[in-house]
Amino acid sequence: FDRLRFIAEEAELGEHREAILAVTIPERPGSFRKFCAQIGARSVTEFNYRIADSSEAHIFVGVEVHGSEETARIVRNLRRHGLTTLDLSDNELAKWHVRHMVGGRAPRAAGETLSARDELLYRFEFPERPGALMRFLSSMRSDWNISLFHYRNHGADYGRVLVGMQVPSREMKQFRQFLENLGYPYAEETRNPAYRLFLV
Structure with a gap:
């Protein structure tokens, strides 16, 4: 199956069916x-x-x-909307390596990691249909910041x-309500040791 996925991804890029972009x-909150x-x-593939x-x-999208x-x-x-954008669709380094390495640890600020400031980590199962991501973003409070996203x-x-x-910890009741109203399967991973070792 991994081989089939490799062939499918190669075909999509070779036939220009997937655009790979770096956008600043x-x-x-709200920029995403x-x-x-x-x-x-359009369908977001990554x-x-x-x-x-x-x-x-x-x-990296x-x-x-x-x-x-x-x-x-x-x-x-x-x-045109003021976003610095670089087309990486034909960039071999981006396609085969950088896409798997984007992310890493949150930077340190004021002596502690940014992620230590109220970051919650969750796994979700989004339905694979147009609008699922926008539903997620529109359902969450506009002042909650997305600090990590991988898909x-x-x-x-x-x-x-x-x-x-x-x-913020004082808004956990609203956050739990957001999760329930969203209706997507989810699991909290904030205390997962892999997250603590490699992403915090």
């Missing part, structure tokens, strides 16, 4: 949702991000397209998504 957005609105109804800077967020002309239109539209489409009926969110 403001590091503030605004970015997704610019992508529109999204990798980890908080690293207090002013800018660098995201894959988008299903119908040729290189559509990729160029997406890039122009993002740039890759593997052709299943649902997508495995890892999300880090900075939620």
Whole structure:
């Protein structure tokens, strides 16, 4: 099955059915949702991000397209909206290595990691259909910051998504309500030793 996934990914990139983009957005709550609105109804095939800077967020995103002309239109539209965008669709380093290495630990700030400030880590199963990500983003409070996001489409009926969110402890009741109202299967991973060792 891994071999079939490799062949499918090669075909998508070779036939220009997937655009691989590096986009810089403001590091503030709501920026991710605004970015997704610019992508529109297109299927997002991959999204990798980890908080690293207090002013800018660098995201690695894959988008299903119908040729290189559509990729160029997406890039122009993002740039027109003030987002620095780099097309990495033909970049071998990005396709085979960087996409798996985006992220890492949160940076240290004021003597502690940013992730130690109210970060919660959750695994979700998103339905593989247009609008599932936007539903997630629109359902969460606009002042909760997404500090980590990892997703890759593997052709299943649902997508495995890892999300880090900075939620003040006094707002846990609202956060639990958000999880229940969302209706997506989830599991908390905040105390997972792999997270504590490699991502905090």
